Amino acid sequence: MRRGRDRLPFFVYGTLRPGEPNHDVHLRGSVEAEPPALLSGAVLYEGPGYPYLVEAPEGGPVRGELITPHPSAYDRVLADLDVLEDYAPGDPRNLYERVAREATLLDGARVRAWVYVAAPRVAAMLRASGVLIGGGDWASFRGRGRGRG
Template sequence: MTLPFFVYGTLRPGEANHRLFLHGRTRSEEPARLADTVLYEGPGYPYAVEEPDGGVVRGELVTARPEAYGELLAELDRLEEYVPGDPLSLYVRVERKVVRDTDGAGVRAWVYVAGQGVAARLRAAGRRVEGGQWRGRGRG
């Protein structure tokens, strides 16, 4: 299934991994938000943790160029250390509804959220990123 990506950390425009993975491979990048999610500080990058009645994580909805999509999806899975079905994955790629800031429209997108073990550790002892906004935190 071809879906856009919702990015909220190092893949955002202006951040280091955006230059390495997304630059020149996207058709559009729009401000968006993901509800029922809490953003936690990680070692050099953030983790979105799904929480019913949680906060909002702010990021961008990135639509890849069609000719780059397959290769980009595989590269982002490797970057996020996501292996389908592996309970030890740092991140899990899930399909979620995000809301575009420009028009309030809901859009289905791929989102990399914290894997089960990582999410449990963060809920117990992690540091939340207030406001759900990682950009401008001195990285990239």
């Protein structure tokens, strides 16, 4: 079992957002709160049906939600999301890395949260030739018919 201080909420910005397909599969019934939130210092790039978040000091904000799992579901949700995001601690083949960053709720409150960011090799490729998602909002980008997930 994880210690309380490690049980951070998750800032989600793509297919895990409410109304997106992975939210229903991995989070439905396991969440006690999911308020809108923003993440500064990052930008989104188009992926094959899902976005990649790339850290960029002058970027943002990226729009998403701050997902707080029910305490009894936390360990399962964390394990499921790590698998979904192809994340294993220290694995050089990771597509994403799970990092703790500060998200901002719409009322201005700042909350430390887990965020899945593009792994360094993926981020370098995206910076060189990726399709930037203007406005930092995957849902709006998909709504224009350009996303595939």
